[in-house]
Amino acid sequence: MDPLPTHIPNWWDKPAPVTIPDGYADFVEQFRTLQDAMTAAAPDAEQTRTASRLVAELIEVLKQSETDEWSQLSGRLPVPGRGQTLIPVVHINSETEHESRGTVRFGRQFLGGNGAAHGGAIPLMFDDAFGRFANAHGRAIARTANLHIDYRSVTPIDTDLTVTLRFDREEGRKRYVTGEIRDGDRLCVEASGLFIVLKPGAA
Numbered sequence: 127m128d129p130l131p132t133h134i135p136n137w138w139d140k141p142a143p144v145t146i147p148d149g150y151a152d153f154v155e156q157f158r159t160l161q162d163a164m165t166a167a168a169p170d171a172e173q174t175r176t177a178s179r180l181v182a183e184l185i186e187v188l189k190q191s192e193t194d195e196w197s198q199l200s201g202r203l204p205v206p207g208r209g210q211t212l213i214p215v216v217h218i219n220s221e222t223e224h225e226s227r228g229t230v231r232f233g234r235q236f237l238g239g240n241g242a243a244h245g246g247a248i249p250l251m252f253d254d255a256f257g258r259f260a261n262a263h264g265r266a267i268a269r270t271a272n273l274h275i276d277y278r279s280v281t282p283i284d285t286d287l288t289v290t291l292r293f294d295r296e297e298g299r300k301r302y303v304t305g306e307i308r309d310g311d312r313l314c315v316e317a318s319g320l321f322i323v324l325k326p327g328a329a
């Protein structure tokens with residue numbers, strides 16, 4: 127068994143504190159709604175031109191504050207989903223160092239087909255949720271080594287689903303986590319992941 131490193135100098139240490147402007151969390155949520163609306167829409171030519179012009183304006187506004195990875199707001203915010211508009215948001219309702227319980231709702235942007243969530247959105251959700259949980263509660267920083275997903279039944283979009291994550295065990299630098307998604311009592315997904323604590327100096 128590898129000894130745990132005593133210090134983990136890595137990219138997690140790099141970001142400087144940021145100031146989150148008023149309204150930023152609402153903007154992030156609006157952006158997610160935009161992605162859902164985009165997916166659900168069937169605009170005519172006039173609506174397409176209008177939407178395209180407005181998105182071009184939005185891009186121009188955001189590019190005015192373009193910055194490097196260590197100064198951007200997305201990905202490190204104390205708002206649901208850390209301001210990551212690509213990732214399905216898990217809202218945590220209760221958490222201990224061993225178990226985390228919450229909800230997720232796959233919006234229209236995550237549609238795979240026929241009302242079911244896209245099979246790729248589900249591991250994306252678990253990688254982020256497991257990653258946050260495996261690194262929480264004072265644990266040293268670890269990265270995903272593997273992720274296993276069993277699609278037990280259809281995961282519906284636009285439905286509040288329960289998410290459970292469990293920190294199963296730690297063996298040296300290896301952390302094993304498991305999880306599931308349920309629609310009511312019905313099991314939709316079972317997942318497991320291996321996270322490995324970075325070696326000293328690993329980037």
Ligand SMILES: CCCCCCCCCCCC(=O)SCCNC(=O)CCNC(=O)[C@H](O)C(C)(C)COP(=O)(O)OP(=O)(O)OC[C@H]1O[C@@H](n2cnc3c(N)ncnc32)[C@H](O)[C@@H]1OP(=O)(O)O
Nearest residue numbers: 128253254257258261269270271272300320322323324325
């Ligand atoms: C607060 C912040 C909030 C932050 C909130 C954050 C939320 C976002 C989180 C997202 C998380 C990610 O997506 S992270 C990005 C996706 N992951 C990556 O890019 C990782 C790429 N891979 C790597 O960097 C590396 O392979 C590592 C770090 C995973 C492991 O490399 P290493 O450190 O050199 O480890 P190594 O010595 O080879 O192996 C150590 C032990 O693990 C085993 N091992 C290694 N890889 C595997 C594997 N895939 N499957 C099984 N076992 C494995 C080895 O056999 C060995 O076992 P034994 O001989 O000791 O028994």
